[in-house]
Amino acid sequence: NGCLYIVPTPIGNLADITERSVQTLRAVDAIAAEDTRHSGQLLQHLGIRNELFALHEHNERQRAEQVVERLLQGQSIALISDAGTPLISDPGYVLVQQCRAEGIKVVALPGACAFVTALSAAGLPTDRFAFEGFLPAKPQQRRKRLQGLLSDTRTLVFYESPHRIVDCLADFVSEFGAERQLVLGRELTKTFETYLHGSIAEVQAQVLADSNQQRGEMVLVLAGAAAVAEDDVTPQALRTLTLLREHLP
Numbered sequence: 001n002g003c004l005y006i007v008p009t010p011i012g013n014l015a016d017i018t019e020r021s022v023q024t025l026r027a028v029d030a031i032a033a034e035d036t037r038h039s040g041q042l043l044q045h046l047g048i049r050n051e052l053f054a055l056h057e058h059n060e061r062q063r064a065e066q067v068v069e070r071l072l073q074g075q076s077i078a079l080i081s082d083a084g085t086p087l088i089s090d091p092g093y094v095l096v097q098q099c100r101a102e103g104i105k106v107v108a109l110p111g112a113c114a115f116v117t118a119l120s121a122a123g124l125p126t127d128r129f130a131f132e133g134f135l136p137a138k139p140q141q142r143r144k145r146l147q148g149l150l151s152d153t154r155t156l157v158f159y160e161s162p163h164r165i166v167d168c169l170a171d172f173v174s175e176f177g178a179e180r181q182l183v184l185g186r187e188l189t190k191t192f193e194t195y196l197h198g199s200i201a202e203v204q205a206q207v208l209a210d211s212n213q214q215r216g217e218m219v220l221v222l223a224g225a226a227a228v229a230e231d232d233v234t235p236q237a238l239r240t241l242t243l244l245r246e247h248l249p
């Protein structure tokens with residue numbers, strides 16, 4: 001059997017691809033990419049002219065079967081996504097699952113990942129954290145998701161789209177209260193890399209004051225709930241307490 005390689009690509013700065021990733025992309029029989037036009041540019045930059053085909057959200061199940069077929073015939077294939085580590089808020093899960101089911105070797109290479117980058121620079125506890133990926137786009141579902149996280153004491157990490165950052169911060173204030181510590185990492189590894197930090201209300205004020213802060217790619221790193229009272233206070237009571245605390249002198 002061949003081998004499926006999971007290969008991270010840069011999240012902005014092209015120098016962030018590892019030597020091993022380049023060697024692997026050069027050595028495989030074919031490369032499966034989320035967007036062949038986008039990845040074609042990276043491969044051209046690296047001087048790699050391997051076969052490139054599309055494996056994205058909409059064709060993953062069917063394409064995965066074809067990839068498994070090729071792997072069973074002994075070919076080796078690399079999976080890449082538009083940016084960062086495949087399978088992290090990106091396609092690949094179905095393919096890896098099928099490879100495991102067929103006994104095909106899967107090798108993941110370490111490399112760029114936006115949430116690890118943001119988390120390691122945030123200055124919030126990293127001993128326990130939860131990667132929450134993208135929040136639901138619909139306001140009601142988003143708030144429900146946040147309510148479910150209210151008493152979670154772990155640092156919470158989210159991906160957010162620039163179109164929704166203002167609404168998302170408003171929901172953070174109403175669900176978690178204004179005082180929790182928040183770090184917003186934006187355009188990481190790129191020219192306009194920025195970290196905004198402070199209470200949720202302070203970060204919100206900075207984002208509202210400067211429309212440039214509403215652009216680009218973003219990771220939100222939010223402090224977990226205070227560990228106290230976790231066992232004997234219900235999430236609803238904790239929420240009331242958090243909101244009340246803001247109105248006390």
Ligand code: SAM
Nearest residue numbers: 011084085088089113114159160187188217218
């Ligand atoms: N697979 C990627 C990874 O390993 O991080 C994530 C892919 S997901 C479709 C894209 C989201 O990741 C963006 O909306 C943003 O939240 C985050 N992201 C990607 N690149 C980023 C960057 N340079 N700075 C900040 N956030 C980034």
